Amino acid sequence: MINIAIDGPAGAGKSTLSRLLAKDLGYIYVDTGALYRAVGLKFSMKGFDTELKGDIAEVLGETAVDIRFIDGAQRVFLDGKDVSDDIRTPTASMMASAVSAKPEVRAFLLDMQRGLAQRNNVVMDGRDIGTVVLPNAKVKIFLTADVEVRAERRYKELCEKGQQVDFADVLEEMKVRDYNDSHRPIAPLKQADDAVLADTTSLTFDESLELLKKIVEEGV
């Protein structure tokens, strides 16, 4: 199976670009952030905040996260319910970032991610795909852009979805998530030694997609 790993910070355009890249290649697209978001949602529903004070293992013991592909699109299920839309709020983002720092949570989701990549040609995106989940991926890309540019893109996306947000809050939240994701002791966000850096700060969306396609063509 051919595995393509795409890592990078929040708002770099990973999911949209990875989805289109996968479509172009005829591979399955796996958005691993959605798994952490589903776990984060479960902890919120259980009354936890981002400090996650309590018995993590006990909550995980009664949690079932599952990915299904419906008409080629990934849907995420939490305890049998499709939560694909519920996980896309700023609160869910912060909870996802918090739970993702917990070793128990990372271990809980690891086999599912590896299993998908063993059974399918995949474009898998996340934070630690090239470094931890799929260290033998055929192509590894580290996709990034300056934080202001990423916040601007995320702000527009949320506004288009009709969410009431303030740009300063989006920027601040992105900085906090960048910090948390890259400073946690396990599986921090970092470029794998053998990953190709793709910086999209000054690229349009189409140019970014072309860049990724070129990197993949050269690497596969």
Ligand code: DC
């Ligand atoms: O990609 P995203 O914004 O949907 O990810 C949500 C959070 O999940 C993010 O703050 C970091 C975490 N995450 C992770 O730790 N490892 C992954 N492979 C994917 C996401």
